[in-house]
Amino acid sequence: MSEFKITTETLRAAIRARISAGISRQAIILLIQTYAVENARHGRVQNGVRRLPVELIPNEWRVAFLDALDELPGHYPINIAACPRVRA
Helix, strand or coil: CCCCCCCHHHHHHHHHHHHHCCCCHHHHHHHHHHHCCCCCCCCEEECCEEECCHHHCCHHHHHHHHHHHHHCCCCCCCCHHHCCCCCC
16 A cells, blocks of 8 residues: 655645635644644744744644644634644
């Protein structure tokens, strides 16, 4: 059985679609932080929040990230602590 991989291009396309649908960039930035590898220090600071690249989301968490992205409400703030992320 081959391993299914979600590409960074797929993640970016999903993020662009959610931004076009009215989801705040801030909420998406916080969601990426939630799913990125622990202790990630890459990225630039935007409005006081570190903006991490989607490449830092491990493949095994990308399906959960896309599910959480799809569930983001159209308003801010969101409850990031409620995002279902499993750490090994």
